[in-house]
Amino acid sequence: MRTERKLTRLDRVFARLDREPERPAHIDVPRMSRHRVVLFASTLAFYAAIVWAVVITSWLVRFDWQVMFFRPYQQWPEIHAFLDYYVVLGQRGPTAVMIAAWLGWRSWRQHTLRPLLTLGASLLLLNATVGAAKFGMGRLGPHYATNVGSNEMWLGGDIFPSGHTANAVVTWGILAYLASTPWARRWLSALSAVVSLGVGLTTVYLGTHWLSDVVLGWAAGLLILLALPWVEPLIARAEAGIFDLRDAWRNRRRGTVPTPTPAAPVGVPAALAPIGGDSADEQQPVVREPVAASRPPRAPGYLAPGPHLTRSERTPVTPIGSRRPPQTDRVTRGTASPRPVAGG
Secondary structure, three states, X not given: OOOOOOOOHHHHHHHHHOOOOOOOOOOOOOOOOHHHHHHHHHHHHHHHHHHHHHHOOOHXXXXXXXXXXXXXXXXXXXXXXXXXXXXXXXXXXXXXXXXXXXXXXXXXXXXXXXXHHHHHHHHHHHHHHHHHHHHHHOOOOHHHOOOOOOOOOOOOOOOOOOHHHHHHHHHHHHHHHOOOOHHHHHHHHHHHHHHHHHHHHHHHHHOOOOHHHHHXXXXXXXXXXXXXXXXXXXXXXXXXXXXXXXXXXXXXXXXXXOOOOOOOOOOXXXXXXXXXXXXXXXXXXXXXXXXXXXXXXOOOOOOOOOOOOOHHHOOOOOOOOOOOOOOOOOOOOOOOOOOOOOOO
């Protein structure tokens, strides 16, 4: 008795990968709802409050100095080696390559450029906003601080807000933003929150950022994720433009191929003669039948040029190079053979 082999999980995964790529029937594009607008406004107000607290050298700056003098990397040196690798999850280059590879595969499977274009738009916003804030406020880091208790602002630094933290929020949060199911969105949101929280605290542990830098980096990354629905129309237009350029390029390449001959026009319908008597009362309505398109006669390619002779008119010909001697007494088929004349 023949039994079918039970597919393992790995077999099912490869079977799924071998399927023809299909574009989903419905792609969930987040909208700028009222709830999202409230979150964006609240985060923006929190961002401004953190900046103001640092500018006026409030209690937040004093707490930054207390954490710096605590020196976490000396309190727990056993985790230093692990956190040196963990902080890479917030570096822009490695994380962008990993996320872009995953989203590129997803774009190919779904026949859409939206995942890659959304990642590119978010990274562009990240570089523009966080970069401008960094160089605009010019805060020095803990390792380069000069005056104890000062906010170290406008001294040529570039660590406020934390780029590692903001990049971790955006690059890992974009996976939750592009999730196609609520279940996947919840789990990916939790994953991105854990990763970005760990990356921010790791920079504080290593002494490369103040705690206020990390808090502002979380707010900066969250602002970009909340503002992405406003960019969705531009992403849709960019995707349509790229596909139009691709189609135009394909049509230009196909223009070198000879185009097929157009079909012959359809003939005019022919009117049938009325059936019945000649009187008007007995005349039947005229029925029109469509006439198929007339095609030009096609000469068969297997016939030799010249008049075509019947089989009975052909003369036997000895092939060139044949060893058989010519037969002069052979007559053409269909003619009467000469009868021998009786001798006297």
